[in-house]
Amino acid sequence: MENEPAFFETSPKPNVVGKPLNRVDGRDKVMGRAKYAAEYPLPGLTYGVLKTSDIAKGRVQSIDTSVAMKEPGVIAIFTHENLPKLAKTPNDADGKKAIGAPMGFMPLTSDMIYYAGQPVAVVVADTFERATHAARLVRVNYAADKPIAAYTNPAAQLFNPEKIQDGKADGHTRRGDAKTALAGAPVKLSATYTHAINHHNPMEPGATTAVWEAPDRLTVYESTQGVTRTQKALSTMLGLPQEQVRVITKFIGGGFGCKGSCWPHTVLTVQAAKAVGRPVKLVLTRQQQFTSMGHREDQTQTLNVGATQDGKLLALVHTKTSTTSPWDNYAEANSKIINLLYDCPTFESSYELARANVMTSTFTRAPGEAPGSFAIECAMDDLAYQLGIDPIEIRLRNYAEKDPSTGQPWSSKSLRECYARGAELFGWSKRNPKAGLTRDGNTLVGWGMATASYPVHNSQGTARVRLYADGHAVVQSGATDLGTGTYTVMTQVAADSLGLPPEKIRFELGDTKLPTAPNSGGSVAAGTVSSSVYAAAQDVWERLTKIAIKDPKSPLFKAKPEDVAMENGRLQLKASPAKGEDFMALMKRAGLDDIEGTGQGKYGAGYETGRPGNPAGPNNNTESAGKHSMHSFGAHFCEVHVDPQLGTVRVTRWVSVHAAGRILNAKTARSQIIGGSIFGIGAALMEATARDPNYARYTNADLADYHIPVNADIPDMTVEFIDEHDPYINAMGVKGIGEISMVGVSAAVANAVFHATGKRVRDLPITPNKIL
Ligand code: MOS
Numbered sequence: 001m002e003n004e005p006a007f008f009e010t011s012p013k014p015n016v017v018g019k020p021l022n023r024v025d026g027r028d029k030v031m032g033r034a035k036y037a038a039e040y041p042l043p044g045l046t047y048g049v050l051k052t053s054d055i056a057k058g059r060v061q062s063i064d065t066s067v068a069m070k071e072p073g074v075i076a077i078f079t080h081e082n083l084p085k086l087a088k089t090p091n092d093a094d095g096k097k098a099i100g101a102p103m104g105f106m107p108l109t110s111d112m113i114y115y116a117g118q119p120v121a122v123v124v125a126d127t128f129e130r131a132t133h134a135a136r137l138v139r140v141n142y143a144a145d146k147p148i149a150a151y152t153n154p155a156a157q158l159f160n161p162e163k164i165q166d167g168k169a170d171g172h173t174r175r176g177d178a179k180t181a182l183a184g185a186p187v188k189l190s191a192t193y194t195h196a197i198n199h200h201n202p203m204e205p206g207a208t209t210a211v212w213e214a215p216d217r218l219t220v221y222e223s224t225q226g227v228t229r230t231q232k233a234l235s236t237m238l239g240l241p242q243e244q245v246r247v248i249t250k251f252i253g254g255g256f257g258c259k260g261s262c263w264p265h266t267v268l269t270v271q272a273a274k275a276v277g278r279p280v281k282l283v284l285t286r287q288q289q290f291t292s293m294g295h296r297e298d299q300t301q302t303l304n305v306g307a308t309q310d311g312k313l314l315a316l317v318h319t320k321t322s323t324t325s326p327w328d329n330y331a332e333a334n335s336k337i338i339n340l341l342y343d344c345p346t347f348e349s350s351y352e353l354a355r356a357n358v359m360t361s362t363f364t365r366a367p368g369e370a371p372g373s374f375a376i377e378c379a380m381d382d383l384a385y386q387l388g389i390d391p392i393e394i395r396l397r398n399y400a401e402k403d404p405s406t407g408q409p410w411s412s413k414s415l416r417e418c419y420a421r422g423a424e425l426f427g428w429s430k431r432n433p434k435a436g437l438t439r440d441g442n443t444l445v446g447w448g449m450a451t452a453s454y455p456v457h458n459s460q461g462t463a464r465v466r467l468y469a470d471g472h473a474v475v476q477s478g479a480t481d482l483g484t485g486t487y488t489v490m491t492q493v494a495a496d497s498l499g500l501p502p503e504k505i506r507f508e509l510g511d512t513k514l515p516t517a518p519n520s521g522g523s524v525a526a527g528t529v530s531s532s533v534y535a536a537a538q539d540v541w542e543r544l545t546k547i548a549i550k551d552p553k554s555p556l557f558k559a560k561p562e563d564v565a566m567e568n569g570r571l572q573l574k575a576s577p578a579k580g581e582d583f584m585a586l587m588k589r590a591g592l593d594d595i596e597g598t599g600q601g602k603y604g605a606g607y608e609t610g611r612p613g614n615p616a617g618p619n620n621n622t623e624s625a626g627k628h629s630m631h632s633f634g635a636h637f638c639e640v641h642v643d644p645q646l647g648t649v650r651v652t653r654w655v656s657v658h659a660a661g662r663i664l665n666a667k668t669a670r671s672q673i674i675g676g677s678i679f680g681i682g683a684a685l686m687e688a689t690a691r692d693p694n695y696a697r698y699t700n701a702d703l704a705d706y707h708i709p710v711n712a713d714i715p716d717m718t719v720e721f722i723d724e725h726d727p728y729i730n731a732m733g734v735k736g737i738g739e740i741s742m743v744g745v746s747a748a749v750a751n752a753v754f755h756a757t758g759k760r761v762r763d764l765p766i767t768p769n770k771i772l
Contacts, residue, residue, distance in 0.1 A: 011534055011732050012496035014502055017318060019141050020285035020667030021502060021632035025487045025665075026250070033294030034251045036281045037223040039552070040206040045077055048272050048282035049131035049187050051121035051138050052263060052291065056357040056696035058146035060111040060120055060140055068123065069215035073130035076276050077138060077668050078122045078268075080108045081657025084275055086267070087239025088728035096328075099236045100229060102261035104327030104358040106237075108268065114141065114326050115359045116697040117291025118468040119264060123273050124280055149696035150298050151354035153321045156433050157319065158352045164331040173335060174407065176346035178306075181315035185306025185515035189382055193303070193375045193762045196688030198296035198366055199706060204253025205289045209271040211279035217247045218274075219719070222266060222685035225259040226519030231512045234270060235260035249510040255482050257363035257572055257677070258293035260521040265292050290689065292700035295361030296371075297322045298691070301334055303375045311387045311394045313344035321352040321459075322345030329353055332364075332374030337743070339405040341453060342398035347405070357696045363521065365679055367452055370416060370746070377450035377747030378762060381754065385435065391751065392428065403629030411608070411628035415658035416450065418635040418722055422449070424659040426637035427719055436758035441526075444642040445652075445758025449635060452658065456630035456729050456736065458604035459524040462515035465494065467540050468594045469587035470542055472504040475536070479509045479517035479529045484675075484738065492664060493530045493732065497537030499583075507533075515598065523632075523736035526664060528603040531730040541566045544583055544595060547590050554586060554657045603730045604630055632735040634658030636677065636748040642756040645767030648755055651681055652715050659722035661735035666721075669737055673719045678743020682708045683742075 027035040054062075065077040089109055109117040121138050125131035148565050161171045182188065188304045209221040217558035218240070224230045227247040235245040251261065265284060266750045273280040284292050299322035306315035318335045335349035364370075384394040399416065402409045423429065432438050438445040438755040463477035475494040481487050487507055495502040508514060517532065545564045548571055550557040556564055556571060556579070574582025587595065593724050602610055605626030639653035656673050661671045679687075690699045699708050726733050746764055753771070754760050761770045 014182035016492045016497050017500050017664055018666060019492070021488055021492055023485060023490050023668065024502070025481070035223045035250050036204055036207065038281055040221050042211055042279040043491050043530060044278045046124050046276060046278045046280050047128040047131045048137045048269050048280045049123045049128070050119045050288060051123060051135040051672045052117040053116060053120050056116040058142050060113065061143045061271065062141045062144050063120065063483065064139040065121065067139070068134040071124040071130065071134045071137065072721050074134045075124045075126065075273070077134070077274055077498040078108065078275065079120065080111055082150070083108050083271055084269070087761055088237055101233055102263065102362050103325065106267065107490060112659035115291065115357050116695065117288065117699060118536065118713045119268060120743050122268050123271050124276050124497065130743045133555065143536060147357035147696040148169060148355070149691050149693045150356050151321055153356070153693065156354035158354050160350060160472045161329040161353055163329065164333060164351050165329045167553065171351045172337060173347065173349045175339070177254050178315045178317050178348035181346040182304055182317055185314045186309055186511050187307040187383070187387065189378060189379060190306040190383065191303060192340050193378065194299045195299050195371045195374065195764050197298045197691060198364055198683055198687050199290055199689050200255055200256035200258035200293065201703065201706065201708065205261070205286060206263065206265055206293050207285040208266045209279060209281040209432055210270040210273035212274050214728070216240060218270060219245050219248065219250050220266070220270060222733035223250050223252055223259055224254045225252070225482060225521050227478055227480065227512045228516050229519055230262045230266065234267065237267055241491025247512045249480050253482060255520070256365045256520065257367060257625045260363050260519055263293050268606040270685040273540055275511055286702045290698050291359060294360060294461040295689065296364035297324065297331065297361035299371065301371065303338065303377045303379050305383060307383055308447050309387065311383060311389045313342055313398050316344050318349040319352065323356045323358060324353045325358055326355050328360040330360050330362065332371060333368035333611045334375065335452060337369045337372040338376045340400065340403050341451060342395070343400040343404055358691070359558055366454065366742040369739065369743040370680070371685065373450065373744045374746045374750070374764065378750055378760070379745050381448065381747070381751040382596070382760065388560055390433065391765070392423060395419065395451060405628050407625065408629040411630045412661070412726035413631070413633055413726055414724045415633040415635070418633060418657040419660055421720060421722065422635040422637050422655050425657070425720065426655040426748065428637065435444055438756070440641065444756040445644060446640045446709060446752040447753065448748050448751025448753070448755055449637045450751060452525070452634035452636060453631050454523055454740035454742050454743055455603045455665050456527070456632070457522045457524050458606045459518045459528045460600060460602045460606055461517035462527040462598060462600050463529065463533045463536040464515050464596060465498070465533070465536040465540050466596045467498060469592055470582055471533045473498050473500060473586055473588030474508065475533055476514045477517045477529050477532055478512055479513035479525055480508060480520045482520050484672050485665060486520065487528060488668055489664040490533055493533045497534045499566060507666065508524045522577065523738035523740065524603055525738070526736045527730045527732065527734035529600050530732040531603060531666060532599055533579055534731050535601050536597045537599070539597030539599050540595055541571065543595055544586060545571060548586055551586070551589065551591055601730060607730045608728045621715035626728065630729050631665065632658065632737065636744050638748040638752040640749065640752040640756055643754060644737050647771035649685055649771065651713070651749065651768060654717040654743070656716055656717070657720045657722060658737065658740060659724040659726050660737045660740060661726045661729060662733040663721050664734060667717060669721065670719045673677045673739050674717050676739065677717060677745050678709050678714055679740040680745025681714065681749060683764060684746035688765050719755045
């Protein structure tokens with residue numbers, strides 16, 4: 001590290017930060033007191049139910065609501081023929097951009113059908129059951145066309161986009177002359193990897209409760225990863241000032257990316273509530289969840305690797321082909337991680353898309369890095385076996401001392417430590433270097449490992465701290481808690497920043513009335529919000545210091561502000577700590593019941609460029625503006641038992657070691673890594689949504705047929721963190737762990753399967769038919 005980490009001086013001395021504090025909202029959740037978006041019993045509440053399209057392409061020829069309207073309790077039925085128009089829709093030329101909508105099309109704006117499951121009507125009734133019944137009675141006549149289901153359809157037209165949307169990457173990336181380097185490389189590997197469609201499937205489906213307090217004033221209780229983003233999208237579409245749209249999200253039952261944007265069902269609920277003049281609640285059914293909030297796209301990657309006989313990489317050439325919707329060029333940016341994980345002098349990547357009759361895919365559990373790491377980490381394993389080099393050793397031979405994709409130094413990187421500790425915990429040295437030779441009775445045993453990495457994106461947010469003279473504090477930021485622990489870790493950060501015990505802190509989030517915070521997405525929330533809370537507390541101490549040094553009765557009277565520091569809720573002289581006083585005494589003397597501070601926390605390059613003395617300047621807010629490349633790193637180790645007769649794969653041991661800067665809570669962090677690794681194991685072995693190639697409809701859109709791991713599928717997991725201090729990423733030194741937990745997981749499983757069986761499966765999920 002070239003500098004002494006800044007946060008040692010600036011961020012709070014950890015007391016409760018880092019400790020395995022129990023969830024502060026845990027009791028409310030198990031007691032049923034935690035209110036989710038569909039649990040607000042508003043007066044006059046009505047129930048909305050979507051009627052969705054059976055066909056994937058064509059037109060609504062006619063739609064008959066007359067029978068349904070006569071059913072008891074039915075209040076209104078909206079179709080493209082009678083739904084009042086929005087001020088702006090994503091269909092408009094600039095609409096998608098203005099709204100920040102994930103999808104360039106809004107249902108019920110015309111008779112066109114572009115995908116199966118597209119809403120064609122919204123039924124509003126006095127009960128959910130009556131609305132559901134009436135929706136079945138709405139008669140729709142379609143003029144159906146033959147849909148295209150996927151890029152694999154021979155009729156699909158492939159094209160190279162300039163940019164891929166939302167995935168935040170160029171359609172083409174080149175570094176050096178990779179093709180020439182590949183052609184001349186002594187060792188060459190080429191392999192193709194396919195990834196099934198995955199759905200997010202949070203326990204709580206998409207849910208909206210919309211209430212108009214006045215014709216131009218709206219409150220929405222929404223299951224979203226970001227209240228501000230939803231507020232902006234809705235206010236633009238409705239043509240209302242932002243402050244007249246309030247979005248509240250106190251609890252979320254998981255999101256995994258699908259709740260990172262404002263999707264059509266939310267807008268339709270808001271429109272229906274306005275039209276009926278009563279609050280409307282709409283909850284997606286599990287089946288509708290598969291066609292309403294995006295998915296991970298079906299995709300194929302080809303990775304060509306050129307290397308020396310010693311296993312040193314010379315060239316990486318990557319292509320990806322995937323399905324997108326009729327309107328958007330969305331693709332996960334798989335190539336980013338492939339471009340930076342190892343020291344390789346040349347690199348080239350390109351994307352191909354095909355339009356099909358599907359909704360737009362979206363960020364899904366480590367978008368880009370998860371499937372991208374599957375390709376590069378399987379390829380590194382192949383290279384290791386081919387050259388007879390240990391899989392960890394070959395990664396160390398290609399260890400990137402700086403970011404190969406930008407040439408920048410890392411802000412911090414403790415990957416060597418992750419490999420070493422993971423190998424030790426797993427017992428890697430006892431591994432038989434040959435595949436297919438380790439047995440436990442009739443079962444084949446395999447060990448595999450893979451590298452993990454996730455970027456520190458650029459983000460900022462604000463927080464407010466109100467400190468009371470009786471020794472408690474209310475701390476607020478409009479963040480969200482996906483269930484991963486935002487309430488808890490921010491309580492810890494506030495406690496240490498204010499020198500109070502955690503039970504004296506009330507942390508509030510999930511409301512656009514609170515100071516703005518980013519989406520809980522892209523792993524930015526913990527670092528951004530913790531830094532905001534810390535900055536807001538600093539603001540309080542600065543205000544109190546000013547009061548103290550002007551107060552003749554204070555021991556700090558006439559002290560210089562820069563000589564004063566806070567320790568355990570006491571303002572005191574840095575040089576002689578005995579000289580000082582408790583904030584409660586100071587506030588009481590000043591006649592203050594409470595004092596408020598606000599603060600802005602920056603995360604990523606924006607923080608680094610904002611630091612004093614940095615010539616890049618504080619206002620440069622682009623992702624590439626920092627001097628350092630900022631990433632978390634880790635390593636997964638997996639043991640599988642494979643039944644050679646049945647082809648079943650059972651994960652029997654798991655070790656993950658990560659380095660992600662400061663860990664705010666040992667318990668919630670461990671849980672988050674376990675959870676992420678489990679859904680990585682799901683993607684590796686089970687998860688796949690089947691889209692019928694003729695009808696472009698999902699055939700397993702429920703949790704009985706969309707397989708995810710259950711407790712019996714998962715062994716005891718070992719998770720550790722490397723102690724890492726990073727002064728560049730934010731004031732708290734927190735890199736975030738939302739997504740890294742999943743990166744590399746499917747490769748670690750596939751590599752273990754190869755070690756067990758000698759068979760390389762590059763088609764996810766690795767189901768028994770692919771082993772036999
Ligand atoms: Mo995450 S897939 O950025 O919600």
